[in-house]
Amino acid sequence: KAGVTQTPRYLIKTRGQQVTLSCSPISGHRSVSWYQQTPGQGLQFLFEYFSETQRNKGNFPGRFSGRQFSNSRSEMNVSTLELGDSALYLCASSPGPNTGELFFGEGSRLTVL
Amino acid sequence: GENVEQHPSTLSVQEGDSAVIKCTYSDSASNYFPWYKQELGKRPQLIIDSRSNVGEKKDQRIAVTLNKTAKHFSLHITETQPEDSAVYFCAAIHSGGGADGLTFGKGTHLIIQP
Numbered sequence: 001k002a003g004v005t006q007t008p009r010y011l012i013k014t015r016g017q018q019v020t021l022s023c024s025p026i027s028g029h030r031s032v033s034w035y036q037q038t039p040g041q042g043l044q045f046l047f048e049y050f051s052e053t054q055r056n057k058g059n060f061p062g063r064f065s066g067r068q069f070s071n072s073r074s075e076m077n078v079s080t081l082e083l084g085d086s087a088l089y090l091c092a093s094s095p096g097p098n099t100g101e102l103f104f105g106e107g108s109r110l111t112v113l
Numbered sequence: 114g115e116n117v118e119q120h121p122s123t124l125s126v127q128e129g130d131s132a133v134i135k136c137t138y139s140d141s142a143s144n145y146f147p148w149y150k151q152e153l154g155k156r157p158q159l160i161i162d163s164r165s166n167v168g169e170k171k172d173q174r175i176a177v178t179l180n181k182t183a184k185h186f187s188l189h190i191t192e193t194q195p196e197d198s199a200v201y202f203c204a205a206i207h208s209g210g211g212a213d214g215l216t217f218g219k220g221t222h223l224i225i226q227p
């Protein structure tokens with residue numbers, strides 16, 4: 001079974017730009033969660049999608065948004081980028097929502113200049 | 114929402130010795146406590162978990178304990194080896210209910226000294 005795939009793996013943006021990250025879950029997994037990882041804050045929950053619906057959202061500003069498609073693939077978008085948005089963005093899939101048993105992708109490393 | 118505290122942030126032990134990482138959580142509704150290991154430059158991976166109806170669980174050299182009354186849970190690694198060097202994250206969730214997602218501790222960087 002293929003694992004969780006995230007694209008792009010690395011990207012560099014400048015302040016004020018926007019970015020879209022993509023995640024393909026493990027086949028058959030219908031839940032996708034997104035996390036922001038930074039050295040100081042660890043893994044912080046962004047949001048979780050299940051059956052194209054956002055089930056819950058972490059404590060991030062409205063500049064962070066996401067969506068899930070009918071094939072369970074998910075995208076997250078960050079608008080009006082700030083320097084502090086530089087981080088590793090990890091996507092994780094699971095068979096169902098709110099299980100805690102997550103399978104992570106390799107992540108998308110975003111650098112904002 | 115849930116809050117998970119993890120200690121220590123860095124732990125250095127001699128190869129062959131034991132390592133213990135401790136976590137506390139705040140939401141009494143949490144009932145599932147997974148542990149993730151993240152090696153340098155790699156993705157976090159689930160290594161072991163505990164559920165609220167199980168006080169202790171063991172898998173070869175690693176074991177987890179849970180004290181629901183005190184809202185504490187711990188990871189124990191015995192006979193540490195170089196490949197145990199990684200960052201370990203504890204987490205908590207109200208599995209099957211709630212709407213907070215999986216909450217992680219800030220991680221423990223485990224260093225195995227040869």
